[in-house]
Amino acid sequence: MPMQKNSRYLVTAALPYANSFTHIGHIAGAYLPPDIYVRYRRLAGDEVIFICGSDEHGTAIEMASIQEGVPPQQIIDRYHFANKKGFDDLKIEFDIYSRTSNEEHHKTAKEFFLTLYEKGILTQKTDKQLFSEKENRFLADRFVTGTCPVCGYENARGDECENCGSNLSPLELINPKSKITGDTPVVKESTHFYFPLADFQQKLDEWINTKTDWKQNVLNYCKGWLKTGLKDRAITRDLDWGVKVPLKDNEGKVIYVWFEAPIGYITATKELFQNKGDAEGWKKYWFDENTKLIHFIGKDNIVFHALIFPAMLMGHGDYILPYNVPANEFLNIGGLKQSKSRGTGILVKDIVEKFSVDSIRYALAATLPENRDTDFTWEDLQARNNNELAAILGNFVNRTVVFAKNKFENKIPVRSSDSTESVELFNYVRNQTTLIAQNLDAFKFKDALSEAMNIARNANKYFNDTEPWKLIKSDKDKCAAVINDCLRLCFSLAVVFRPFLPDASDKILKILKSSIADLKWDDAANPKINDGEELGENIILFPIIEDEQISKNVKTDSNEAANTQSGGDDSGIGLITIDDFKKVVLKIAEVLECENVPNSKKLLKLRLKVGDKEKQIVSGISEHYRPEDLIGKSIVLVDNLKPSKLMGIESQGMLLAAKLGKELRIVTTDGAIDSGAEVN
Ligand SMILES: [Zn+2]
Incomplete structure (x- = not known):
């Protein structure tokens, strides 16, 4: 059967963020599959280039630099070179492993931004933001900590509560403080550029509908986003470290990292051909409709590669759109999610x-x-x-x-x-x-x-x-x-x-x-061997891996898991004993009354009957339930949770709910049972 011959492929692998070491979950998700694919394509006679590089801007790197007291360059160098070596060691062979801190990338990203600006595509909006007068700077989300308005956790980040997983904005935090100086910020207005993703809803919808051969997980994800309705996205931020906004009166603003990072694929292609002495060579890969652009990524990157970046390319014009985005799900380690903070990741440099x-x-x-x-x-x-x-x-x-x-x-x-x-x-x-x-x-x-x-x-x-x-x-x-x-x-x-x-x-x-x-x-x-020729030296291709080599690693893993638990990571992954579990008193409660908390987008106040006593709790579920939906329902309550105040209202417990992506459902019982019943 004849294969597709002499096609041109531009294959990209997700740009690893240069503030951590890559682990094997990354490799299985976004790097080994494209390497296999590219090697196969080359054997099949296709023209292929394979692009990757470090994503080196953003708040996490600026934050690490401030916390360690070293320049951002030192942080990104540490991870860029280590991760590059890890790929080399695994024989994942990119044609170029570039970096978004390169001057060429700043130039390319600015040009891209300016083209959209000059075409009148970008919009501007003025928002309230937290500003530290002591530091004379706006505090981006990760630069702020405070009390989570949903669960009362006191060290919630400005973008997310690590305790309850709620997505937050810095302005929602109770008692916000600068993470660097502890300064209490004030609210100030700041004007930012937006990419009008909502305007591309119909075009993206039509385009995605032509992609019948895409992986089902990717299509489902995209269709979910399209169904919810796309929202305009801010593409600038008040930060020092990054690609500066190339317009007057925008000092102290950089292009948001999610906007400029994918442009890094274009920059890396340019650099690859510059290095070859063929400065125009990159164009046939990005402008010629016969080129197949394929983005290999993990599922956490689908929205950027399958919707936002294509919309940016549509807005800019000239560029081809992705041919396919074969995103993978996640690889877990012994049942645990790979996570640096939980010590469950197996780093490439170690394995x-x-x-x-x-x-x-x-x-x-x-x-x-x-x-x-x-x-x-x-x-x-x-x-x-x-x-x-x-x-x-x-x-x-x-x-x-x-x-x-x-x-x-x-x-x-x-x-x-x-x-x-x-x-x-x-x-x-x-x-x-x-x-x-x-x-x-x-x-x-x-x-x-x-x-x-x-x-x-x-x-x-x-x-x-x-x-x-x-x-x-x-x-x-x-x-x-x-x-x-x-x-x-x-x-x-x-x-x-x-x-x-x-x-x-x-x-x-x-x-x-x-x-x-x-x-x-x-x-x-049609094997090509030469009859009569002497063979080369025989070698054992795959030496046996002994049990001791394995047991050593298993031991290290469980030590890490144990450290994790005592290390105060209360996200609940990792193994607990029955005694740990017994510390939590779970009871069935009946919802007597329920109302919205004034001035809160997320909170509901519930009055509960728990056996012969009554309790009040505050819960961050009002985006998912109306008060009248809950009255009369039996819920599962954490009865012995230390009381806390959310927006000044005391909460004497916590209800259980299951959450997946944007979906949230409270946990209830199979058939009626009186309130006060213990759950175990
Ligand atoms: Zn929380």
């Missing part, structure tokens, strides 16, 4: 010290969170390496090469004729190669990998069924043909596994003394 690049790439590729969150465990890495890589693929290559060494003077035996079995075998390889390509074309990397391993399984079966150890005595010519077939199979395996396991593929081709330079995907079904 590459312990295991081979092939073992890591294989274990991650076999566990990619393509359609749902998946779980990584060290035991799985060990089992994948030992039971699949070593026992199936490594074993086949090794037994074949050892046989040729012992019985055919370490040479590729010359074949005299093609047996029926041999013809059938390579017809099978041809069909598998097509099937793998179809899966890779459709971003189904796990299926592609599993079909590649099926070739290795069948190769072992061929070796077993033909019994070369018997043939060598009874029919040496036939034995030579079988071993020749097996060596050709080694070549096929080196090709189909090449996108996944570049190291192992190189090693196999080196043993076979086959040329790597002109390798093509189609060669898998």
Whole structure:
């Protein structure tokens, strides 16, 4: 079957934020899949460039710089170079790994902004913002802490309460304070530029509807946003660190990081071609409709890449729009979400010290969170390496090469004729190669990998069924043909596994003394080995991973989880004992009265009957429930929560609710039960 030939692809991987080290969840989400894809595309003869770089602006970096007392440059250098090395170690090979702090990027981002401005697309709005007179600056959301208006947590951030997960704005915080100086800010007006995303609602809707081949998770996400209705988004902020707004009277303002970071893909492409001495070369990748622009990202970035950036490109004009946005879900570690603050992330810089690049790439590729969150465990890495890589693929290559060494003077035996079995075998390889390509074309990397391993399984079966150890005595010519077939199979395996396991593929081709330079995907079904040639040195492709190597890591993980709990992270992930749980008294309560809290967008005040007593609580659910919906309902109450005041109203407990994205539902009982009943 002919494949799509000579297409042009511009493949991007999400720009990692340069204030933390990348972990394996990032790799499985947005970096290994495009690397596999790009390697495959190149083998298939397509013209591909692969773009990435560090995202180096924003409040988190400015904040880290102030807290550590070092220039922002020092923070971003630390993570940029470490993360670049991590990608190199994992053989994730970008054509360029740029940085948004580069001058070229500032220039490109400003030009983009000015074009939208000059076309009259941008709007301006004046908002109230917190301003520190002591620091003489506006305080961006992460620069403010205060009491959460929803749950009463005293160290809520200006953008989010880490205790209850509510999205906040700094003005909603009770007793706001500057995180740097502790200064109490005043409210001041500030004018900002907005990108009118709402104006692009219809165009985006029509465009998304043409994307019938996109992954379902991505389409669902986009359609959810479109259904809710897109809102205009502020694209400037009062900060020092970032791309300055390129207009007069806008001192102290920078372009918001979510707006300029994706423009980084354009800048990196420009830089790549400048480095090649072809300053105009980037244009065919961004302006030519025949180029397929593909953004690989994690699900937390879908809205930026599938809606906002396309709208920016539509507004600007000239640029092509994304061809596909194959976003992945999340990879968890032993059931825990990867999180730096909770100590559950496995950092790239650590794992590459312990295991081979092939073992890591294989274990991650076999566990990619393509359609749902998946779980990584060290035991799985060990089992994948030992039971699949070593026992199936490594074993086949090794037994074949050892046989040729012992019985055919370490040479590729010359074949005299093609047996029926041999013809059938390579017809099978041809069909598998097509099937793998179809899966890779459709971003189904796990299926592609599993079909590649099926070739290795069948190769072992061929070796077993033909019994070369018997043939060598009874029919040496036939034995030579079988071993020749097996060596050709080694070549096929080196090709189909090449996108996944570049190291192992190189090693196999080196043993076979086959040329790597002109390798093509189609060669898998037409192996290029030289009959009669002496084989290279045999090496064990996938050494066994011993139990001790694994138990060491498992121990480290649980230590980290334990540290996390005692470290005061009260987000509730991590394991607790039954005694911990018993500290929480949960009771059924009946809602007697319910009303809105004046001047609050989020709070409802509830009067509850809990057995023979009454209680009052304040809950941040008014965006999801009207007061009259709740009266008479049975809810689950945390009865022994320390009372707190929310907007001056005492709250004597907390109700339980389930939240996913924007959806929130209170927890209630299956059938009637009297209030005061204990829940356990
Ligand atoms: Zn809260």
